[in-house]
Amino acid sequence: MANDILLAAQGLTKSFGALRVLHDITFDVRGGEVLGILGPNGAGKTTLFNLVSGDIRVDGGELVFAGDRLVGQPPHRRCQMGIGRTYQIPRPYVGMTTFENLLVAASFGGGKSEAASYARCAEILRHCELADKANRPAGSLTLLDRKRLELARALASGPKLLLLDEIAGGLTDDEGKALVALIRRIRDSGVTIVWIEHVLHALLAVADRIMVLNFGEKIAEGAPDEVINDPEVRRVYMGIET
Numbered sequence: 051m052a053n054d055i056l057l058a059a060q061g062l063t064k065s066f067g068a069l070r071v072l073h074d075i076t077f078d079v080r081g082g083e084v085l086g087i088l089g090p091n092g093a094g095k096t097t098l099f100n101l102v103s104g105d106i107r108v109d110g111g112e113l114v115f116a117g118d119r120l121v122g123q124p125p126h127r128r129c130q131m132g133i134g135r136t137y138q139i140p141r142p143y144v145g146m147t148t149f150e151n152l153l154v155a156a157s158f159g160g161g162k163s164e165a166a167s168y169a170r171c172a173e174i175l176r177h178c179e180l181a182d183k184a185n186r187p188a189g190s191l192t193l194l195d196r197k198r199l200e201l202a203r204a205l206a207s208g209p210k211l212l213l214l215d216e217i218a219g220g221l222t223d224d225e226g227k228a229l230v231a232l233i234r235r236i237r238d239s240g241v242t243i244v245w246i247e248h249v250l251h252a253l254l255a256v257a258d259r260i261m262v263l264n265f266g267e268k269i270a271e272g273a274p275d276e277v278i279n280d281p282e283v284r285r286v287y288m289g290i291e292t
């Protein structure tokens with residue numbers, strides 16, 4: 051499916067009361083790519099993910115995923131259709147082990163027998179370098195491992211499209227590099243990724259394209275080097291007047 055459009059968003063609009071958070075946002079995500087999303091705090095990035103995952107409803111616009119309309123579908127159905135996501139603040143079940151967290155996510159994604167889920171979860175733990183922590187309570191993991199678990203849980207539901215929300219924040223340089231390597235491996239395994247990230251060098255290490263939001267409007271979209279050299283992006287996002 052490489053290069054076919056996996057997700058098509060057309061004219062997305064969302065307000066909370068009088069606050070207009072997203073206005074007429076149109077973009078595509080192509081199968082196999084990593085699309086990065088940049089924008090200042092409050093630009094509407096997480097709200098955009100919430101509209102795609104179904105955590106909140108659109109006020110207007112259309113979302114088509116792998117040929118199927120998403121608007122009107124509940125979040126669990128979108129997960130079963132192949133949309134996985136992480137949250138800015140990792141949300142593991144802290145009293146459960148790492149492995150149990152994955153099993154819950156795998157059963158939420160649905161469609162797999164218990165035996166198949168076990169094998170798949172073990173494979174994902176290896177992939178995410180968490181195999182040696184499988185039986186630890188999730189609440190005892192380091193920040194890097196909690197981020198890996200957040201990713202692993204999203205993968206356990208078997209996504210075609212993975213939405214990553216600021217997963218690199220708070221990590222050391224080496225931890226950030228390890229996370230970038232993991233995201234590359236996930237992309238190479240055939241999962242399409244949309245990644246909201248403020249840690250620019252991490253995003254630039256992986257993204258094929260970047261879209262920039264500001265006050266709910268799309269202000270730039272294109273190849274990473276073009277976008278980060280765009281005068282408006284430099285002014286709005288980096289505070290650099292050119």
Ligand SMILES: Nc1ncnc2c1ncn2[C@@H]1O[C@H](COP(=O)(O)OP(=O)(O)OP(=O)(O)O)[C@@H](O)[C@H]1O
Binds near residue numbers: 094098
């Ligand atoms: N459920 C909600 N109810 C009311 N206002 C909301 C809600 N969710 C988000 N907002 C507001 O919408 C605006 C956009 O928020 P959003 O979280 O999408 O921004 P963001 O670009 O992800 O920011 P950040 O980089 O800080 O995470 C903010 O002003 C926020 O306070």
